Amino acid sequence: MTAAYLIFYISLAAIAYTYCCYPAIMALLAWTRHPAAAPPRHAALPKISVVISVYNEESVLQAKLENLSRIAYPDESIEFLVGSDGSSDGTCEILATSSLKNLRAFPFAERRGKVSVVNDLVAQAKGEVIVFSDANTLYNEQTISRLVSHFADPGVGGVCGELLLNAGHGMTGGEEISYWKYETLLKRWESSYRTILGATGGVYAIRRELFKSLPTYKPVVDDFLIPLEVPRRGLRMVYEPTALAFEETAGSVRAEFNRRVRIGAQNFSGIPDFFDLLSPRRGYIAFALWSHKLLRWCVPFLAVLAFAASGVLACVDRTFVMVFGAELAVLMIVLIGGIAERARLRIGLLALPYYGVAMNVALLVGFFRFISGRQATTWTTEREAWAKEKNK
Numbered sequence: 001m002t003a004a005y006l007i008f009y010i011s012l013a014a015i016a017y018t019y020c021c022y023p024a025i026m027a028l029l030a031w032t033r034h035p036a037a038a039p040p041r042h043a044a045l046p047k048i049s050v051v052i053s054v055y056n057e058e059s060v061l062q063a064k065l066e067n068l069s070r071i072a073y074p075d076e077s078i079e080f081l082v083g084s085d086g087s088s089d090g091t092c093e094i095l096a097t098s099s100l101k102n103l104r105a106f107p108f109a110e111r112r113g114k115v116s117v118v119n120d121l122v123a124q125a126k127g128e129v130i131v132f133s134d135a136n137t138l139y140n141e142q143t144i145s146r147l148v149s150h151f152a153d154p155g156v157g158g159v160c161g162e163l164l165l166n167a168g169h170g171m172t173g174g175e176e177i178s179y180w181k182y183e184t185l186l187k188r189w190e191s192s193y194r195t196i197l198g199a200t201g202g203v204y205a206i207r208r209e210l211f212k213s214l215p216t217y218k219p220v221v222d223d224f225l226i227p228l229e230v231p232r233r234g235l236r237m238v239y240e241p242t243a244l245a246f247e248e249t250a251g252s253v254r255a256e257f258n259r260r261v262r263i264g265a266q267n268f269s270g271i272p273d274f275f276d277l278l279s280p281r282r283g284y285i286a287f288a289l290w291s292h293k294l295l296r297w298c299v300p301f302l303a304v305l306a307f308a309a310s311g312v313l314a315c316v317d318r319t320f321v322m323v324f325g326a327e328l329a330v331l332m333i334v335l336i337g338g339i340a341e342r343a344r345l346r347i348g349l350l351a352l353p354y355y356g357v358a359m360n361v362a363l364l365v366g367f368f369r370f371i372s373g374r375q376a377t378t379w380t381t382e383r384e385a386w387a388k389e390k391n392k
Helices: 002-032 061-069 091-097 114-124 143-152 173-193 222-232 253-278 284-297 299-313 318-342 348-372 382-391
Strands: 048-054 078-085 103-108 129-133 156-166 204-207 236-248
Touching: 002 173, 002 284, 002 299, 048 061, 048 114, 048 143, 061 091, 078 091, 078 114, 091 103, 103 114, 114 222, 129 143, 129 222, 143 156, 143 204, 143 236, 156 173, 156 222, 173 236, 173 284, 173 348, 204 222, 222 236, 222 253, 253 284, 253 318, 253 348, 284 299, 299 318, 299 348, 318 348
Parallel strands: 048 078, 048 129, 078 103, 156 236
Antiparallel strands: 129 204, 156 204
16 A cells, blocks of 8 residues: 555656646746846848648648748748658649749659658758758748847847637637647747747748758657757757637647557657756756657556556545546546547537546557557558548
C-alpha cells in the first residue's frame, strides 16, 4: 500500500507540475524581467527565403500563393521556395502556373517526407534569413516584416510568430483553440524571460547559418529541432505576438488525434538529437526542456500509473473510493464525447475532458508507434484526413 500511495502522489505531483507549476514559475520569471526593447522599425531588411514543403495541397495552395503575393516586403529581398513532395493531385500544376513573383518551385517526383524537402529547399535558399511556413497558414501583410525586424539584434537567432486558430466547421475546434491559447501564453513567458523552445511550424524564422540539416532516416518534428539549434548556439529564440498567422483547426478530435499520434512518435524519435541540451550544465534550457517537453510527454504514463494506484487504494482507503470514482466518471465523459462526435453532436464543456484525455492517449499511442518503428517519415495531410472523416 505504501508503494501505491507513493506512485499516486508522485504521478499526480508531476502532472500538476508540468501543467500548472511550471507555467506559474515562468510567469513569475517573466514578470521579474524588464520588458525587451522593441525591434527597430526602420532597420535594414535582410534578404529572406520563405520555405514551404507541400504534399497534395491543391485545396489550399492557390490561396496561400495569393496570400504571399500581398506580403509587404521588398520584391528584390524576398524569394519563395516551394517544394512538392511527390504530390499526386494538382499541386504541381498550381505551382507551374502561379504568377507569384520570385517563386522557385521544386516539383520533386519522389515522395520522401517533409524533412527531406525542407533540407533540399534550405540548401537552395539565397536569403540571410529563412522563414518557414505551411500551405494552410495565411499571413497578415506585415507578418514577415515583424518577424525579420528582430534580427537587427545580433543576440537573436530566431523568431516565432503568433498563430490564431479558427474552429471552422469542426465539432470540437474550440477545445483545440483553448489549449493553443494556453501554449501561446507559455511561449510569451518563456520568450520574455530567456528563449522559447520549438516554434509554431507555419510562422517562424531563423538565421540561415543556424540551420542544421535534419535527419531523414527517421521521423522527427522539424519545427522543434530546427529552432532548438538557436539556443544551442547561444542565441535567443524570441516570440513576436504581432507577427500574425491564421489556420483552421483539424476539424475533429479524431483528425487531431491522428496528428498527435504522429507528432508523439516524432518527438520520442527526436530525443537523441537534443539529448545534449538535457544536461543540468545547460541551465535554463535543460530546465525548460524537462519541464515543458519531456515531463509533458510522460503525462500519459503518469496518468495510467495514478489510475492503477488509485484503483488499488480504493480497496483499503475510503477517500480513494471517491478518487477512483471521479476518474471513472471522467472516462465515461470521454466515452460520451467520442459517441457525440461520431454522431456530430456538440457537448459543450464536456468536450474539454474528452479532448484532453484523447490527446494524451494519442501521445501514448505515438510512443508505441515509435518503439515499434511503425511511424513513417511521410504522412497524410490534415485536410485529407478530415475529408475522409467527413465522408465516413
